[in-house]
Amino acid sequence: MQPQTPDWVRDAVFYQIFPDRFARSVTVPKPKHLDEWGATPTYHGYQGGDLIGVIEHLDYLQDLGINAIYFTPIFQSASNHRYHTHDYEKVDPMLGGNSALGRLIEEAHARRIRVVLDGVFNHASRGFFQFHDIMENGQNSAYLDWFHINGFPLNAYDAEKKPNYGAWWGLPALPKFNTGSPEVREFLWGIGRRWIDAGIDGWRLDVPNEIDDDSFWREFRRRVHAGNPEAYIVGEVWTDSQRWLQGDMWDAVMNYQFTKACVAYFIGEKVNEKELRPTALHPAGAPGAESFKRAIERLLGLYAPEINAVMLNLLGSHDMARFVTLANDDVSAFRLATTFQLTYPGAPSIYYGDEVGLRGGHDPFNRGAFPWHRPEAWDRDLLHEFQRLISLRRARPALRRGSFKILHAAGDLLAHTRQLDGETIVVAFNAATRHHKLSIPMQGVADDDTVFEEPGKPRSAQKVQAGALHVELPPRSSLILATPFPG
Amino acid sequence: MQPQTPDWVRDAVFYQIFPDRFARSVTVPKPKHLDEWGATPTYHGYQGGDLIGVIEHLDYLQDLGINAIYFTPIFQSASNHRYHTHDYEKVDPMLGGNSALGRLIEEAHARRIRVVLDGVFNHASRGFFQFHDIMENGQNSAYLDWFHINGFPLNAYDAEKKPNYGAWWGLPALPKFNTGSPEVREFLWGIGRRWIDAGIDGWRLDVPNEIDDDSFWREFRRRVHAGNPEAYIVGEVWTDSQRWLQGDMWDAVMNYQFTKACVAYFIGEKVNEKELRPTALHPAGAPGAESFKRAIERLLGLYAPEINAVMLNLLGSHDMARFVTLANDDVSAFRLATTFQLTYPGAPSIYYGDEVGLRGGHDPFNRGAFPWHRPEAWDRDLLHEFQRLISLRRARPALRRGSFKILHAAGDLLAHTRQLDGETIVVAFNAATRHHKLSIPMQGVADDDTVFEEPGKPRSAQKVQAGALHVELPPRSSLILATPFPG
Numbered sequence: 001m002q003p004q005t006p007d008w009v010r011d012a013v014f015y016q017i018f019p020d021r022f023a024r025s026v027t028v029p030k031p032k033h034l035d036e037w038g039a040t041p042t043y044h045g046y047q048g049g050d051l052i053g054v055i056e057h058l059d060y061l062q063d064l065g066i067n068a069i070y071f072t073p074i075f076q077s078a079s080n081h082r083y084h085t086h087d088y089e090k091v092d093p094m095l096g097g098n099s100a101l102g103r104l105i106e107e108a109h110a111r112r113i114r115v116v117l118d119g120v121f122n123h124a125s126r127g128f129f130q131f132h133d134i135m136e137n138g139q140n141s142a143y144l145d146w147f148h149i150n151g152f153p154l155n156a157y158d159a160e161k162k163p164n165y166g167a168w169w170g171l172p173a174l175p176k177f178n179t180g181s182p183e184v185r186e187f188l189w190g191i192g193r194r195w196i197d198a199g200i201d202g203w204r205l206d207v208p209n210e211i212d213d214d215s216f217w218r219e220f221r222r223r224v225h226a227g228n229p230e231a232y233i234v235g236e237v238w239t240d241s242q243r244w245l246q247g248d249m250w251d252a253v254m255n256y257q258f259t260k261a262c263v264a265y266f267i268g269e270k271v272n273e274k275e276l277r278p279t280a281l282h283p284a285g286a287p288g289a290e291s292f293k294r295a296i297e298r299l300l301g302l303y304a305p306e307i308n309a310v311m312l313n314l315l316g317s318h319d320m321a322r323f324v325t326l327a328n329d330d331v332s333a334f335r336l337a338t339t340f341q342l343t344y345p346g347a348p349s350i351y352y353g354d355e356v357g358l359r360g361g362h363d364p365f366n367r368g369a370f371p372w373h374r375p376e377a378w379d380r381d382l383l384h385e386f387q388r389l390i391s392l393r394r395a396r397p398a399l400r401r402g403s404f405k406i407l408h409a410a411g412d413l414l415a416h417t418r419q420l421d422g423e424t425i426v427v428a429f430n431a432a433t434r435h436h437k438l439s440i441p442m443q444g445v446a447d448d449d450t451v452f453e454e455p456g457k458p459r460s461a462q463k464v465q466a467g468a469l470h471v472e473l474p475p476r477s478s479l480i481l482a483t484p485f486p487g
Numbered sequence: 488m489q490p491q492t493p494d495w496v497r498d499a500v501f502y503q504i505f506p507d508r509f510a511r512s513v514t515v516p517k518p519k520h521l522d523e524w525g526a527t528p529t530y531h532g533y534q535g536g537d538l539i540g541v542i543e544h545l546d547y548l549q550d551l552g553i554n555a556i557y558f559t560p561i562f563q564s565a566s567n568h569r570y571h572t573h574d575y576e577k578v579d580p581m582l583g584g585n586s587a588l589g590r591l592i593e594e595a596h597a598r599r600i601r602v603v604l605d606g607v608f609n610h611a612s613r614g615f616f617q618f619h620d621i622m623e624n625g626q627n628s629a630y631l632d633w634f635h636i637n638g639f640p641l642n643a644y645d646a647e648k649k650p651n652y653g654a655w656w657g658l659p660a661l662p663k664f665n666t667g668s669p670e671v672r673e674f675l676w677g678i679g680r681r682w683i684d685a686g687i688d689g690w691r692l693d694v695p696n697e698i699d700d701d702s703f704w705r706e707f708r709r710r711v712h713a714g715n716p717e718a719y720i721v722g723e724v725w726t727d728s729q730r731w732l733q734g735d736m737w738d739a740v741m742n743y744q745f746t747k748a749c750v751a752y753f754i755g756e757k758v759n760e761k762e763l764r765p766t767a768l769h770p771a772g773a774p775g776a777e778s779f780k781r782a783i784e785r786l787l788g789l790y791a792p793e794i795n796a797v798m799l800n801l802l803g804s805h806d807m808a809r810f811v812t813l814a815n816d817d818v819s820a821f822r823l824a825t826t827f828q829l830t831y832p833g834a835p836s837i838y839y840g841d842e843v844g845l846r847g848g849h850d851p852f853n854r855g856a857f858p859w860h861r862p863e864a865w866d867r868d869l870l871h872e873f874q875r876l877i878s879l880r881r882a883r884p885a886l887r888r889g890s891f892k893i894l895h896a897a898g899d900l901l902a903h904t905r906q907l908d909g910e911t912i913v914v915a916f917n918a919a920t921r922h923h924k925l926s927i928p929m930q931g932v933a934d935d936d937t938v939f940e941e942p943g944k945p946r947s948a949q950k951v952q953a954g955a956l957h958v959e960l961p962p963r964s965s966l967i968l969a970t971p972f973p974g
Contacts, residue, residue: 031617031629031670044627078620078628086616087574093616094629127622129573129580130518132614133565135644136660140531141565142518142581157622157644173623183518 002306003247006202006230009310011400012114013342013390014349015066018318019073019095020046020080021369022352023053028096038373041364046080049369051091051100055107057372064383065390068114070204070234070349072318074101077125081318081367083118083206084125084173088191098198105199114201116232121188122210123167123174126156131175145181168210179211188216189223196224202232204312205250209237217249234312238280245307255311255346257299260284262315265292265414266337266431267327275321278362289431293409300345300404308345309401315341316351318367322360331357332476335385336429339478342389343418343427345404355386392455396482398423407440413473415440425482426452430473439468452481489793490734493689493717496797498887499601500829500877501836502553505805506560506582507533507567508856509839510540515583525860528851533567536856538578538587542594544859551870552877555601557691557721557836559805561588564612568805568854570605570693571612571660575678585685592686601688603719608675609697610654610661613643618662632668655697666698675703676710683711689719691799692737696724704736721799725767732794742798742833744786747772749802752779752901753824753918754814762808765849776918780896787832787891795832796888802828803838805854809847818844819963822872823916826965829876830905830914832891842873879942883969885910894927900960902927912969913939917960926955939968 024030024037028050035045051074061069073082076090091101108115124131130143138152148166155161156172166176177184192203203224208217224231235244238256245253260281263271268287276282285291300308315323315337327333334354341348352358353370357379360366371377393399402420409415412432418425424446430436442450442464452469454460462469462481471479511517511524515537522532538561548556560569563577578588595602611618617630625639635653642648643659653663664671679690690711695704711718722731725743732740747768750758755774763769772778787795802810802824814820821841828835839845840857844866847853858864880886889907896902899919905912911933917923929937929951939956941947949956949968958966 029670029673031632033627033629033631035627042627044624046627046629048629076616078616078623084623086619090576125619125623127614127616127619129563129565129614132573132612135614136565136571136612137531140520140522140529140533142520142533142535144520146518153644157640183516186516 001247003245003251003304005251005306005310006232008114008201008230009232009251009347011394012068012347013066013393014068014070014116014312014347015061015064016070016314016317016349016351017054017072018049018081018352018367019051019054019071020049020082021367022049023057023370023372024048025050025052025056025096028052028094028100030094038369038371041360041367043364044080046094047369048094050095051104052096055104058107058111058113061113062111063387064355065387065394066350067112067394068116068201068347069108070116070312071118073118073120073206078127079125083120085120086125086127087129089194102198109199114232115199116202116204116234117195117200118206119192119203120206121177121191122207123176126173126175128175145178146184147175148178168207176210179213179216185216185219189220192220193223193227196227196231201228201230202234204254205233205235208235208244208250209241214243214249217244221249232310240302242302245303247304247306252307252311252346254317254349255299255313256281257295258311258313258344258346259315259320261292261295261299262337262340263323263326264295265289266340267330267333268431270328270330270333272321272326272328275326275361279320281320289409289412289414289429292414293406297406311346312349313341313344313346314349314351316354316366317349318351319363320366321362322351322354322358322366324354324357325359325361325366329359331379331382335382336431336476336478338386339389339427339480340429342393343399343416343425343480345418348393350386355383356380357382392480396423396425396455397421398425405445407442407445408438412436413438417445419445423483424450424452425480426469427478427480428471428473429478430475433475435475436473437470438473439470441468443467446483450483452483455480455482488734490732490738490791492738492793492797493719495601495688495717496555496719496738496834498881499555499834500553500880501555501557501603501799501834502548502551503557503801503804503836503838504541504559505536505568505839505854506538506541506558507536507569508854509536510544510857510859511535512537512539512543512583515539515581515587517581525856525858528847528854530851531567533581534856535581537582538591539583542591545594545598545600548600549598550874551842552874552881553837554599554881555603555688555834556595557603557799558605560605560607560693565614566612570607572607573612573614574616576681588685596686601719602686603689603691603721604682604687605693606679606690607693608664608678609694610663613660613662615662632665633671634662635665655694663697666700666703672703672706676707679707680710680714683714683718688715688717689721691741692720692722695722695731695737696728701730701736704731708736719797727789729789732790734791734793739794739798739833741804741836742786742800743768744782745798745800745831745833746802746807748779748782748786749824749827750810750813751782752776753827754817754820755918757815757817757820759808759813759815762813762848766807768807776896776899776901776916779901780893783893798833799836800828800831800833801836801838803841803853804836805838806850807853808849809838809841809845809853811841811844812846812848812853816846818866818869822869823918823963823965825873826876826914826967827916829880830886830903830912830967832905835880837873842870843867844869879967883910883912883942884908885912892932894929894932895925899923900925904932906932910970910972911937911939912967913956914965914967915958915960916965917962920962922962923960924957925960926957928955930954933970937970939970942967942969
């Protein structure tokens with residue numbers, strides 16, 4: 001089967017928002033016991049971000065250039081990350097409730113910004129109604145088959161005992177759904193559809209590989225597509241994912257294999273091992289451009305082009321230390337990697353705050369509040385670089401929909417090209433700490449005398465000569481060269 | 488202040504429904520693990536009644552003659568009685584969810600039947616979102632001030648330890664709200680209003696005296712009345728309730744003092760002590776008509792007439808053994824008491840199933856499934872008696888809105904009268920097991936030669952003679968005599 005993936009994702013640049021930490025509106029009533037905005041993040045404390053706060057910063061996001069938002073969970077949950085779902089039918093009251101999501105969808109769509117939510121369907125929380133019913137009623141519960149119960153009474157809050165029910169990673173707070181139960185299946189499929197009907201543009205699926213049941217995901221896709229045939233379904237799987245990416249289940253995965261390759265090449269040996277270790281990105285691959293080429297080409301070979309075109313390519317998320325922190329504060333590594341991300345096929349995803357240089361180690365420190373309150377702390381050069389690269393990607397179809405080919409990969413140097421309809425873009429990277437000259441081989445890409453220039457810099461024009469583009473690359477730099485806009 | 492109470496309640500005959508046990512529709516999807524319909528009730532098992540089942544039996548209720556339903560709780564709850572609220576904004580999915588309530592309100596209103604819900608605002612449940620948040624996040628919870636927390640971690644599910652938080656009657660399953668918190672007050676008032684806006688006609692308040700704060704209830708009344716000035720607010724208080732019945736808080740209480748007087752007089756010494764003891768009706772008062780007269784007159788003297796006119800007068804509820812069971816199966820006691828109830832000022836409330844002679848001891852046995860599945864078990868004579876009495880009450884304004892006076896009370900014999908606009912009704916009771924003649928003194932009530940008859944029996948006509956009505960009362964019987972319809 002030829003996979004069909006949503007066309008709009010080919011043109012999307014995502015921005016990932018962790019709702020408790022992005023922006024806090026004074027118009028949303030809040031409970032009293034909140035941590036201060038910008039406090040060092042803790043496992044349990046709330047800082048009170050909300051969806052109206054997001055609406056209030058849509059201008060900022062539009063200036064940044066993104067046109068899609070992926071939200072980590074927003075449903076009612078007794079955890080600041082909201083992965084412990086208490087109610088799948090309610091947006092958390094602290095975020096502004098269902099009405100805030102309705103407004104957000106409306107205002108985002110008015111700006112042609114899409115909205116993707118996080119679907120946590122593998123497990124619920126101890127307070128989730130049907131699990132709570134078993135807690136309260138034991139064997140008399142009406143909902144025994146909703147979970148995997150091994151004994152009574154449930155050991156749900158007794159830290160001395162292991163949970164006597166199926167729980168994600170054995171964590172008592174996260175009872176695993178029995179997705180073999182017809183009721184549970186209908187419930188979860190219904191939730192999938194319910195929010196599509198409310199106007200969202202897709203689902204990011206949390207640990208979906210743990211629902212080891214292809215028929216579940218096939219029906220999930222059918223239900224979601226019945227509501228919106230262009231909805232995007234992207235799974236959180238950190239490893240190769242061919243099983244689910246044949247066109248009948250999901251459109252894409254969060255491309256952590258891409259992340260891992262970028263860590264190896266753009267950070268290289270300077271990587272902060274302590275911060276990398278808690279993730280599946282550890283150990284990073286071998287450094288150097290050759291390894292990177294192999295990793296990227298292998299990855300592209302795993303999936304059909306229709307899948308690669310909509311993969312969610314990320315350099316940061318709430319589940320890993322921020323890229324700059326992984327690089328021990330070497331911002332150049334992040335700039336290089338971002339240049340690659342934004343000139344590579346698939347949908348780039350920017351983790352909120354990365355664009356202004358926010359730092360943060362592994363959970364919970366990677367979830368700091370966006371520093372609206374400390375504009376002096378923003379890395380404005382980095383922000384402008386993001387704006388430039390996003391703007392370029394959106395201006396040049398070849399960067400979004402063009403072919404991809406690595407033209408050169410040796411030592412610290414890499415060059416690749418994107419081509420579409422007579423438009424050619426070449427991107428070169430020098431990951432070394434010293435100056436390099438590079439002759440990028442252009443055979444089969446562009447004829448001699450083809451003019452390239454750095455976008456926006458007409459004086460930088462140069463021609464292909466003797467089958468190559470000859471470029472100078474200062475230490476830790478990248479260069480984008482493009483044929484001028486056709487016409 | 489002159490109390491203003493809803494006019495419609497003066498004409499109301501309530502039917503109290505325990506939703507898990509009244510009627511089960513095949514159209515509402517149900518979880519698997521339900522007890523059989525009609526099984527001996529247990530503390531924890533569900534039998535799967537729902538609100539669509541109620542709609543499907545509105546014909547029955549209309550034939551019975553009632554014109555208002557008071558539902559014990561219907562919001563999402565992990566208990567078959569649903570007093571442990573998990574979510575105040577959702578009708579329990581097993582009952583059909585919010586849409587079922589919407590349909591029910593619409594269809595009931597189309598038949599001029601009012602709908603009153605049970606508001607459990609003193610305490611929530613362990614799975615209620617904000618309490619769950621404290622369970623999950625401890626001192627970092629955003630909602631610490633929603634409850635009365637005395638230590639961490641919470642001992643909520645450890646049966647060995649007492650709860651270290653305020654809980655109703657010390658029951659860990661029922662954390663008491665901190666109604667001193669502005670957030671909690673707004674939340675509860677908001678719930679009060681939210682369902683009024685959804686079309687309900689009033690609130691029965693669960694243990695409202697335990698929210699020891701008149702300002703809370705005054706504002707509750709304002710919020711509810713802002714949505715519907717004719718909404719009925721009736722508190723569950725088993726004792727004298729003048730504090731709340733001055734016109735600024737509630738309209739009425741569940742009149743268990745009335746119940747208690749009826750137990751003493753109509754059941755008398757034959758009362759089942761074992762079944763009475765678990766309730767605040769124990770010990771029953773002294774038997775005999777004189778005691779009954781004193782009890783009733785004392786009760787009427789406690790409140791303004793506008794309050795007495797809308798008191799919720801009940802002979803049964805989910806919180807006491809069924810009246811017939813209290814009477815050790817002496818149906819005559821229940822028939823006599825029902826005749827009094829339906830000829831007395833205030834709104835009679837019939838506990839579902841009592842009208843067909845359903846038996847049942849104290850919780851949980853008083854919550855048996857309505858025997859739709861066993862029509863042969865119905866006491867049809869009793870049902871017809873209910874239909875006759877309700878029909879009479881609805882036909883004769885004096886029974887609903889007339890003055891009330893006890894004309895005779897001595898030994899086992901009692902007579903009272905209701906008068907309005909030239910209409911006079913006299914009701915006489917013989918609680919003895921032998922035949923009695925009674926001369927009911929009519930001075931100041933009706934002149935000599937005034938004709939009375941048993942409603943619907945013109946041949947029973949008799950006249951007031953020498954200032955009295957002379958009646959024959961078979962053992963354990965009552966007699967209703969009325970002036971013919973004016974015009």
